[in-house]
Structure formats: C-alpha cells, structure tokens
Amino acid sequence: MSFEEAYDVFPQRPGANRTEARREFDRLSEDEKLRLYTAALRFAQWHIEDAAARNVSPESQLQFRPGMGKWIRTAAWVEALHIPLKSDPVPPLANGLVVVPPDHPDFQAVARLRAKTGGKVVIGKSGNGTFRIEEIEQARAQA
Known part of the structure; x- marks a missing residue:
C-alpha cells in the first residue's frame, strides 16, 4: 500500500501537512499500512455520510476533520475501522x-x-x- 493511495482517499483538512502525514505513514508496518488504507476508505465514506446527515456539503466539513498525520499518530485510524456506515450491508459491532x-x-x-x-x-x-x-x-x- 502506497502513501499516495492512502493520502488520495483521505478527506484532507485545508492546510494539512503532507510531510507530517508521510512521516507518520512511513512509521507503520506493511500490515498496518493496508489496514490504514481500509480505515481511510471507511473514514472518507463516513465523512460523506456525516455531511449528508447534517444537510451540508462534504467540502464544508473538511475544516473539522483531522490532518492525516495527526489521524495516524493518535491511532484514530484504528477507530475508523469500526465506524458504522449507512452503506454497510451488515453494520459492524462496537468492537469492529x-x-x-x-x-x-x-x-x-x-x-x-x-x-x-x-x-x-x-x-x-x-x-x-x-x-x-x-x-x-x-x-x-x-x-
């Protein structure tokens, strides 16, 4: 899994630090990078669904999202693996x-x-x- 692939799907906060995101991404193991990509996809879908629930555009909510570097550093990406999505055919339990x-x-x-x-x-x-x-x-x- 490449950094570019993960970075491209993640909903980017305006002014996010790409260098920090790259540094944090590079600290992950190969297995974690694959899991992070899945988490980024789920987080991106949640971002869209959350904006729709608020009746606003996804772009207007980007300022409220973390930068990818912080998202990785604080392990918030692990939590994103368990985010329930409306688009899930079968929603995950609280433990993912x-x-x-x-x-x-x-x-x-x-x-x-x-x-x-x-x-x-x-x-x-x-x-x-x-x-x-x-x-x-x-x-x-x-x-």
Missing part, C-alpha cells in the same frame, strides 16, 4: 466485528480470500461467521 450468515456475499468473499492463503472460515454455534470489518473490506476489494 461483523457477524454474517454463510449465504451472505461478504461471508463468501472472505471464504474465497482465506482459501487463497489456506485459511478456513470457522462457523460459530449460531451458524454464522464472525470477521473483522477490515477483512471484509479487503475481501470486497479483491472480489
């Missing part, structure tokens, strides 16, 4: 987990993703699978 039945497209996408790496999907006593929202986002992107 999503419970879906085997016939749900997200379940099937994660099963395909895990099969590529030799992983399996565990079905709980309820008959459903439980996944981290970022794994679902990754599976959707590769579907």
Whole structure:
C-alpha cells in the first residue's frame, strides 16, 4: 500500500501537512499500512455520510476533520475501522466485528480470500461467521 493511495482517499483538512502525514505513514508496518488504507476508505465514506446527515456539503466539513498525520499518530485510524456506515450491508459491532450468515456475499468473499492463503472460515454455534470489518473490506476489494 502506497502513501499516495492512502493520502488520495483521505478527506484532507485545508492546510494539512503532507510531510507530517508521510512521516507518520512511513512509521507503520506493511500490515498496518493496508489496514490504514481500509480505515481511510471507511473514514472518507463516513465523512460523506456525516455531511449528508447534517444537510451540508462534504467540502464544508473538511475544516473539522483531522490532518492525516495527526489521524495516524493518535491511532484514530484504528477507530475508523469500526465506524458504522449507512452503506454497510451488515453494520459492524462496537468492537469492529461483523457477524454474517454463510449465504451472505461478504461471508463468501472472505471464504474465497482465506482459501487463497489456506485459511478456513470457522462457523460459530449460531451458524454464522464472525470477521473483522477490515477483512471484509479487503475481501470486497479483491472480489
């Protein structure tokens, strides 16, 4: 995951410090960079949905968003992985987990993703699978 890809999707506060964002991004591991990209996508969608709920344009709300450098440094990006979105087919629980039945497209996408790496999907006593929202986002992107 490149810095440019993450920076381009993040809703940028006017006057945000790109150098600081780059420095903080470079401190992350490769796995964290991938998770951060997912978080940036979710945060961008939340930004749009929040503006719509306020009946204002997303651009008018940019001044109230953190700069990407601070967002990374304070680990707010981890919280963004769990933001419930109106656009989520199945909203995540407070801890960022999503419970879906085997016939749900997200379940099937994660099963395909895990099969590529030799992983399996565990079905709980309820008959459903439980996944981290970022794994679902990754599976959707590769579907």
